[in-house]
Amino acid sequence: MRDDQPGGAGRAGIPKVRREVKAVLAVVLALIAGSVGAQPDVSTNFLSNWSFEASSPKDPAPPDGWQRYTTSKIGAFITADASQSGKQCLRFSAQGIPRAFQGLTQRMEIVSGEKYTFVASVMNDPADPLKGVVHLQLCIEWLNAEGREVFRNFTSPQQTFSKTRWTQLMVRKVKAPPGAVCAVVGIHLYEGERGGKGSLFVDDMAFGLAR
Numbered sequence: 001m002r003d004d005q006p007g008g009a010g011r012a013g014i015p016k017v018r019r020e021v022k023a024v025l026a027v028v029l030a031l032i033a034g035s036v037g038a039q040p041d042v043s044t045n046f047l048s049n050w051s052f053e054a055s056s057p058k059d060p061a062p063p064d065g066w067q068r069y070t071t072s073k074i075g076a077f078i079t080a081d082a083s084q085s086g087k088q089c090l091r092f093s094a095q096g097i098p099r100a101f102q103g104l105t106q107r108m109e110i111v112s113g114e115k116y117t118f119v120a121s122v123m124n125d126p127a128d129p130l131k132g133v134v135h136l137q138l139c140i141e142w143l144n145a146e147g148r149e150v151f152r153n154f155t156s157p158q159q160t161f162s163k164t165r166w167t168q169l170m171v172r173k174v175k176a177p178p179g180a181v182c183a184v185v186g187i188h189l190y191e192g193e194r195g196g197k198g199s200l201f202v203d204d205m206a207f208g209l210a211r
């Protein structure tokens with residue numbers, strides 16, 4: 001590093017090309033560092049606590065930064081039983097109640113006309129996999145200045161997830177509609193006519209301008 005300092009740049013015996021290689025390496029390393037643990041699909045992740053590291057697994061409160069809702073039982077808690085990055089993730093458990101609904105959301109300002117991507121990494125809980133009809137869905141609700149929804153984009157409801165590897169659920173490169181000033185982005189778990197069972201893990205969520 002001393003070679004890059006003003007005092008070292010002109011020293012004899014240090015070829016210019018070597019300094020340039022080091023400069024390029026520094027840029028590459030900075031780019032790699034910027035993407036560690038983040039999703040490569042967005043330029044800046046606007047979500048707070050997107051890796052679910054900011055709350056304790058024993059905390060009964062909603063995960064830091066997230067709004068939590070449910071039609072009956074609470075089934076969204078931080079766990080240290082799995083993680084894609086960091087040491088924790090979200091465990092999302094079915095309520096076992098017909099047509100039950102629950103989820104986590106965050107609300108933020110957006111710019112109409114810009115393209116956004118919303119993504120989450122998901123894995124079935126091998127110790128307690130999903131059973132019955134249980135669907136996971138990502139949704140972006142676009143709101144106008146009066147707080148009314150003007151449009152929404154969402155993934156198709158998915159209920160089959162690997163128990164051995166993380167897979168991505170993604171709303172990719174959607175344009176914020178005219179009149180939208182804010183977005184409520186959420187991950188939702190809902191159950192069929194007979195309710196469902198089991199859990200899945202969620203980690204490394206991201207919402208931001210699409211790359």
Ligand SMILES: [Ca+2]
Nearest residue numbers: 051085086088
């Ligand atoms: Ca994590």
